[in-house]
Amino acid sequence: MPSLKDLRNRIASVKATQKITKAMQMVAAAKLRRAQTAAEAARPYAERMSAVLGNLASGITVGPDTPRLLAGTGSDKVQLLVVCTAERGLCGAFNSSIARLARDHANRLLAEGKTVKIICVGKKGYDILRRQFAEQIIEFVDLRAARQIGFEHGDMIAQKVLALFEQGAFDVATLFYSRFQSVISQIPTAQQIVPAQIESAGAASQAVYEYEPDEGEILTTLLPRNLTVQVFRALLENAASEQGARMSAMDSATRNAGEMIKKQTMTYNRSRQAMITKELIEIISGAEAL
Amino acid sequence: MATFNFELVSPERVLFSGQVDAVVLPAADGDVTVLSGHAPLMATLKTGFLVITDKPGNGKRVLVRGGFADIGQNSLTVLAQRALPAEELTQEILDKEILQAEMAYDATNDLAAKHAAESAIAQLREAKAALNY
Incomplete structure (x- = not known):
């Protein structure tokens, strides 16, 4: 039986924890709003971009001159995994679910005898994947210094991927991130970015286009841009998902702390009363004995 | 129209x-x-x-x-x-853009890219000059 003082201390410490989780939840809620608007504002650009690319790609036939970013290298031996996670923890299963998806994917590829290379964006994913794939991780991108995800961050990562592709360091690249669906639901997603996945436009948009400068040149500038936009979008979706996950995790932590406080207070009051009763009995029986 | x-x-x-x-x-x-x-x-x-x-x-x-x-x-x-x-343009923003373009100019050896960066710098300088009026 813990003493009254012990119980008091325990209640105080749970209360302090509850205050912290409550504050974290409110901070996450405020950040979520900002991240969500950023993610939503970036959506039109990405959508138009894939529409334009679809228009363009439906007009050309894949041949030896087609940029390799679109047609691929013709092999899938070396696979690059770009795993985007958060820089901080305490956000429920957010980081581990992305990492799990990436790990399963990597294990499957390794079982098929393919070479796997991993680029980690975000410290948490790096920490998780490092244990198993220490040799496969070729790079770790740290975005801790960035307060707000900007286009330049997406660009930086995309440039790294492009440079590797130019060197012929991989054949297929897949991007792992968490798609933001709602505050309580974030879906870990794998998206192939190299070679580019193009949803072909409907037959209605089969207008004869003029190109300025020429088709090939536009395609060669558009494809790397598309890669940047996809990475940028993934980063924004991830940022919104992270805050959403943190918010719901902290909300349930606050609720659990509340429950714990209630239970502990009950025990505390009970043992206090028991003590008072015991003392009274002692006094009364002492008086009776006289 | x-x-x-x-x-x-x-x-x-x-x-x-x-x-x-x-x-x-x-x-x-x-x-x-x-x-x-x-x-x-x-x-x-x-x-x-x-x-x-x-x-x-x-x-x-x-x-x-x-x-x-x-x-x-x-x-x-x-x-x-x-x-x-x-209407959102200011001197500082333009200065930053010019600096970026100049960095792009220095970073590349490709003639076409150099040319593009050069014309970008010229355009930005022009915009900056126009801002002062």
Whole structure:
């Protein structure tokens, strides 16, 4: 039986924890709003971009001159995994679910005898994947210094991927991130970015286009841009998902702390009363004995 | 005057969306004025001012740095890499842009890329000079 003082201390410490989780939840809620608007504002650009690319790609036939970013290298031996996670923890299963998806994917590829290379964006994913794939991780991108995800961050990562592709360091690249669906639901997603996945436009948009400068040149500038936009979008979706996950995790932590406080207070009051009763009995029986 | 649908989108936000009379694009090979009923055209953009005329005699200027214009049937979509409305431009922003362009100029050895960066710097300097009036 813990003493009254012990119980008091325990209640105080749970209360302090509850205050912290409550504050974290409110901070996450405020950040979520900002991240969500950023993610939503970036959506039109990405959508138009894939529409334009679809228009363009439906007009050309894949041949030896087609940029390799679109047609691929013709092999899938070396696979690059770009795993985007958060820089901080305490956000429920957010980081581990992305990492799990990436790990399963990597294990499957390794079982098929393919070479796997991993680029980690975000410290948490790096920490998780490092244990198993220490040799496969070729790079770790740290975005801790960035307060707000900007286009330049997406660009930086995309440039790294492009440079590797130019060197012929991989054949297929897949991007792992968490798609933001709602505050309580974030879906870990794998998206192939190299070679580019193009949803072909409907037959209605089969207008004869003029190109300025020429088709090939536009395609060669558009494809790397598309890669940047996809990475940028993934980063924004991830940022919104992270805050959403943190918010719901902290909300349930606050609720659990509340429950714990209630239970502990009950025990505390009970043992206090028991003590008072015991003392009274002692006094009364002492008086009776006289 | 016949109007057409115009959208100006940058990675961060949608800057303009609506019916317009005419748009002047700083296309890579020279300025292009787009009016309603323009033939389908896809063009890359260089650094320069994009002029939106949504009512006769009312032009809006937006500084764009690189991007694409997709002219479809009675619609124009511009995907700008960076876009700054003229009224938001300040000396510091332009200085930063010029610095970036100069860095791009120094970073490359490719003749065409150097040329593009050079013209971008010239355009930005011009915009900066125009701001002082």
